[in-house]
Amino acid sequence: MSAPTEVAEFYDVLFRRRDVRGEFTGAPIEADVLDRVLGAAHAAPSVGLSQPWDFVLVRDRDTRRSFRDHVQAERSVFAASLDGERAETFSRIKVEGVLESSLGVVVTYDADRGSPAVLGRHAIADAGLFSVCLAIQNLWLAATAEGLGVGWVSFYREDFLRRLLGIPQRVRPVAWLCLGPVERLADTPDLERHGWRSRLPLHDVVHHERYGQRRER
Ligand SMILES: Cc1cc2nc3c(=O)[nH]c(=O)nc-3n(C[C@H](O)[C@H](O)[C@H](O)COP(=O)(O)O)c2cc1C
Secondary structure: OOOOHHHHHHHHHHHHOOEOOOOEOOOOOOHHHHHHHHHHHHOOOOHHHOOOEEEEEEOOHHHHHHHHHHHHHHHHHHHOOOOHHHHHHHHOOOOOOOOOOOEEEEEEEEOOOOOOOOOOOOOOOOHHHHHHHHHHHHHHHHHHHOOEEEEEEOOOOHHHHHHHHOOOOOEEEEEEEEEEEEOOOOOOOHHHHOOOOOOOOHHHHOOOOOOOOOOOO
């Protein structure tokens, strides 16, 4: 039996979502669409309702060019760590669309928000960071539903991005998200298409009762 229409539509968005690098058109995003996408991010669950995220919208081309140059330098650092086939495969993979996208959304984590008594974070400090990642995923899915693409860029040093955007030392930049209209969303992840790595079968990552116990299919 197939799922009700609205459920099927939700899964359609979820499976259509892609990390975008090369397909941005650069066209502007309508203000109300951007508001909805940011509103979706801000509706994410967070430990102790701390809402430890902020969103820095970066449109300025000089700022974006500085960031793109830094990302390219970090790409070279990573490339230098690779040998043979890995190096050759990586050389064909684009890792950012900083200038081609319509804007950058830098998502940050402020561990002080709602502190000192963040309900649910006393034993797991990373729970704050997990919350920011959920906001990013909400943003990613909402953008996909709106026909926009998102590309997560992590080839940067946190202190570089802090300096570039005036982010206080205690606040952690978690992601630079390239955002904007796209020509299309690819059917398969770029990394899969280029032979870097493939999505694992679901069965490989599901355990029953104890870690390592898998069920016969
Ligand atoms: C934390 C995180 C960091 C990532 N950093 C980068 C990056 O720096 N450059 C890039 O091209 N893709 C980056 N990605 C995108 C992944 O490569 C991508 O999600 C993965 O290959 C699966 O493809 P899909 O998102 O299209 O399904 C990142 C994704 C995550 C979740």
